[in-house]
Amino acid sequence: MSHFDLTILVIDENAVRAAIIEDGLREAGHGHVTVVHTVTGIARVIEATGPDVIIIDIENPNRDMMEHLFQLTRSVSRPIAMFVDRSDSASIEAAVEAGVSAYIVDGLKKERVKPILDMAVIRFNAFSRLQRELxxxxxxxxxxxxxxxxxxxxxxxxxxxxxxxxxxxxxxxxxxxxxxxxxxxxxxxxxxxxx
Amino acid sequence: MNTTDRTDLAAPALASGSEQTHLRAGFIPLVDAAVLIAAAELGFAAREGLTLDLVRDVSWANIRDRLAYRQFDVAHMLSPMPIAALLGLGSNPAPTVAPFVLGRGGNAITVSVRLFETMQALTGLADTASALDCAKALATVIAARRRDGDRPLTLGMTYPYSSHNYELRYWLAAGGIDPDRDVKLAVVPPPMTSDALAAGAIDGFCVGAPWNMIASEKGVGRIVATKQDIWASSPEKVVGMRPDWADRNRDSVLRLITALDASARWCDDPANHGALAALLAQGAYLAAPVEIIRHVLAGKFALDAKGNARVVPDYFVFHRQRANCPSSEQALWVYSQMVRWLWVYSQMVRWGQVTYSAEGAATAASAFRSDLYASALGQAPAADSAPQAADVFIDGRPFDPENLEAYIRGFDAPPPSV
CATH class of the missing domain: 1.10.10.10 (Winged helix-like DNA-binding domain superfamily/Winged helix DNA-binding domain)
Incomplete structure (x- = not known):
């Protein structure tokens, strides 16, 4: 199974940035991408799509709500862990700096997720640059x-x-x-x- | 001003020695960040040769991650966060310790005006009813709703590993309500609580200041309990840091504790509350009405929009009663609540299990670094550690850190597996 089979959920209140991320993922060959702009009813979305990877912007104050949701996991079929791999601190730091955070299904191999997170970081940075230029x-x-x-x-x-x-x-x-x-x-x- | 946007964070400057004296501190805009804010703004940090760059953030998960990934050197944290981190709980548990408590108090439980009116209608609850009576009245409402086939009530709190979560659960349980079966608990970012209550998305919440008071002044909420009613001497926020960073920068940590001690003393003095309220109200910090912050600092509670009020003495304790000293007893109480409630989750999830163990208790206790506090400021006089009126719990149950396992088993909830 290649990493293109991964199901990815993008949660971003900024619709433009979400579209940029989605484009990037599709260009990279990912077919299973769902984008939502609000965390309202997110438990149902997670249940319906069963994402392997969740990408969320860290400006979103509802991140704490996601943490709680993952802890309960009554509505989520599998436990979800935070970030790709804690030993890969350079890529994590780049993500935090860019304002991206990612949750992945526990046990997923980091090589499969790293390109996704790297892409999200690049797109997040591109979006910030775009906004600055604008x-x-x-x-x-x-x-x-x-x-x-x-x-x-x-x-x-x-x-x-x-x-x-x-x-x-x-x-x-x-x-x-x-x-x-x-x-x-x-x-x-x-x-x-x-x- | 020492506040910076997250976008232009500079790399941490190094002192001429090997220790870092330029510290980046993450905070959430809440009144209990006061000691950190005053330390940065009023020269308490500078007097110790430290520069504090305060960085405002929006979620506790961000605070945790940005501390773990070295974007912050120290951070304003919920007191259970370092304990959860050391126990390996949550999505990104990286070792964190707390050598300083930023104070006590500030939390309260608010229910919607409509729910409070139902509580009164069903039980004859007085406007001046105690926190425990309010919890019991809520239990009556919940039983009636179940009979009528109504949906379970939803109550908001701030974070899974928060004092709010444990205080709300403790209060509910004291009133005979099972927080996992009788109500739905949900996380709501504090600034959104009033709107969520007004829209009917939640029926009540437990958060810190000033959000309870804002809901009651808007006429959408009724305050039914404060942190003081549940456990007055409970630590609220702490200053968290990575233990390896603390080891490498021990002198800076001691200076920081000294600076925070001076700042806390200043914040505690009612004569300074006007200036403190004006500082906190600024856009870079809480961006909230100065009048409300002044009332919060004074513990003057508008309970509802009808004019019912209450004065809570010591609603905020920034310094007195040795409030800044982190003790292993406090950490053990938090641990006892984690064990008490998390066994429910452990039935369902692979990770995040907490069952009582002596090692677990020792790990939890080690999150609160009273040794660093004592190195900076000296040991507590023996008399200070004697039990006080503030150590009484809402259900009258005495906390026994010496017999923690028996204490946890004593709760009405099924005993944790051992």
Whole structure:
């Protein structure tokens, strides 16, 4: 039996990240993947799917609920242990750092699970990078917008051309050792107060 | 401020000597993290040459794992967690010891307003009824529900190896309720308890401060018992650490204990409660209304939205009565409750069995490192270890750590296999 026969359950409240993980698992050849976005009724899902591996994000406060569920195991057919192998601390640390935790069926060979956890870690990290880039792109766009507005204000109030207005903003930023966007924001704020 | 997001954790800095003086400490946003928070914020740690980086987390399972995998050096933990870890219980048991108790108190049991009204209607329970009477009234309601074919009540707690789990079970059993057969116990993250109660997903819960008070102020819950009613001198949270780390950084551990002792003394002084409430209320810590935290610290309980109130003396004990000293007796009581309740699971699961054994008791007792506490702060005067009023249990049963097996057998539940 290859590791592609494993049944994998992904629990992630973040639907986008869950989709990214699911894609990765399917691309890697895993056919038995179930994704849920809430832990409500999770006992029934576990019972129905009988997962060999459960992947859950560690930002989810309901992890403690999962721990309790695994302890009871009345609703879960098999005992489930945490993490791949405690001796493989490097891969575990990478997982914890990325914000992934995994539960596996007790007794499952670690070689079969490691590629899954490694993939989840890579995808989790990729998702964080994506979010960071998105936030940076958003703030760059905001900066451009405020600089445009400041330019407009200067052109109108001081009868400057667009190039002159931009040069004035840039020179002021250099003189005051501040970011161009910050100077532009002060212009916009000041204009709001004065006009 | 010394709080950092989990995303930008730096590698632990090393002191010029071989010992680590820059400590990363995980915590859950609860009032009983106060001693750690004040130690980091108010200079108690700095005075001992330590830097405490506090990292907020969302679940006890995360705290356990991040301590085990060295993302944290020390952590705010439930007192049964190190004991469970040493006994090999739970999903990722890595050796953990506790040389310092962060205090006593803070927990309470709350039931939905509707359930409390049913308890009153069936038994004539007074608004001012005792915790034990409330448990007995709940037993009457449960019996009536069973007769009527109603679903069993669901009660929330925080974690399988939590003081809340054992306190809730102790209270239920004192009232004649079997926690495994008569009700359903479920884990609910404390910040979600009020909403879960309001939505009818649970009928009651046992959690720490400030969540009981928040439920009662919202008018969705009725507080029926506090930790003081069940076992007043019970340790609540502890500072946990890996034993190998503690060995390698013994001097830093002793300094940490000294810093926490000073912080606990400060937190305990009512004159400082206004400043402490303001500190805890901050967004980086509890992000809760400062007024509620102030009431919690004073032990002023709004029992319900009708204006019934109660003042619980010593609801929080951060320092007095030698509250910070971890004792093997405390660890043994936790162990006795693990044995008392876990034999039920042992019928069903391969792992997680706890039956009484002298070795098991010795292992449990070794989780609480009173030796480290004593090295930093000195031994307890003999008079301090004498039994006190605070050692009384809600069911009147005396705890006998010397005859632990007989104590466990004495409970009404079937005796554990030995």
């Amino acid at each position: 936030a940076e792109a958003k703030s760059a766009l905001e900066d451009r917008k405020v600089i445009e507005r400041a330019k407009g204000i200067l052109m109108k109030m001081r009868q400057l051309s667009e190039e002159e207005a931009y040069a004035l903003l840039r020179q002021t930023a250099m003189n005051e050792k501040k970011k161009l966007a910050d100077i532009a924001q002060s212009v916009v704020t000041a204009a709001g107060l004065l006009m």
